[in-house]
Amino acid sequence: MHALDWHLVNSPHVEALPARLLRPRARANADARALAQAPWGLRRKSDGRFLATYDGCRLHALWHGLAREPGLAEAIAAIDASCTHGGPPWPLPLAGLQERLDTLGLDASYGETSGLALVPEPSRLEFAGYDRYRRPLWLLEPAARAWRRMQRAARADDIVLDAISGYRSHDYQLGIFERKLARGQSVQEILAVNAAPGYSEHHGGLAMDIGTPGEAPAEESFEATPAFHWLRDQAGRFGFRMSYPRDNPHGITYEPWHWCWHPAAPAAASPASV
Known part of the structure; x- marks a missing residue:
């Protein structure tokens, strides 16, 4: 293999x-x-x-x-x-998701009030390299290819982009909530930073948290780095967009590190170049 x-x-x-x-x-x-x-x-x-x-x-x-x-x-x-x-991946059923939401005291109104869509997990994800912590990074194939192209292009401009995280399962997202609840945070406090299980863009294998060496992960200070300035100017060429700018309609805190690949966005190079 x-x-x-x-x-x-x-x-x-x-x-x-x-x-x-x-x-x-x-x-x-x-x-x-x-x-x-x-x-x-x-x-x-x-x-x-x-x-x-x-x-x-x-x-x-x-x-x-x-x-x-x-x-x-x-x-x-x-x-x-x-x-x-082979063939393209298919979405997994959402069975069991409501049980996860029930543990957090959330119901279907969460999606309506936040404007966030339910995101099923895909049946297959591709290896896109390793993240900052040497964990395998998993994304849908077109997003994985776009990430590798973007990372190489940034490196050619003396910018180092590293992945903080990519795909997350519904269970993993629930675990984030459970750990933060154990540290004394409320569900509402967590929802300002993390989407509820089933509603995170990470579930679909298209979203990434991106960082750069020497910068703490998932902090607003990332916006002051050359890496963020490069992403702001260049990420669209590779199909990536920042999902949660300031004053976004979903009630999610500003996340300059969170970028999602969109199929309709133009690609920077052909897949044959990967």
Whole structure:
């Protein structure tokens, strides 16, 4: 599996990733050995637990409760479909989303009042390199290609852009809320900075938080950097737009670091140049 062909296969409860990308995060030597010997590693989305490896025929358990784990059959079917049929990704069902919103005391009126649309997770995302923290960065294929082109163009102008984050699952977004609630923040305080689970542009694999070395992540001070000035002037050439300017209608705090790729925007170069 060549790095340029690495992709994340998504299903409602379990995600499958190239096993070699999971190996550095394995907590046990036995897990690392198993991940070294299989093309796919399966991970629970709600908490990131390694569940199994999959070689295209058999599962090798990394978790003693594997037999009771929900969603494995769907995950394997998604891997097989991706490897056999290819084609564009499709949106995953939104089943279970309201349960996540209920835990935060939110209902359908949140989308109406915020003006934010529901964003389903895609069934497949492409490897777009690594983020600042050496985590795999996942985006939809056209956004991944546009990001790599934009990053190279910035480097040619002596500007270094690094990714802070890309795709996030609904479960991951809920985890952000849970961690901030545990630190004493209220739901309304969090909603000023983070969209509710199901409503973040990050879910669709088109949005990124972008930074530059030496600058703290996701801070308004990013707007004073040469990297932001370059993005402001050049990002549109690659299809990226800043989603949350000052006084945006969604009630989201100004986010000069958050940029989203839009299919209708003009591309800077042909895909063959990637």
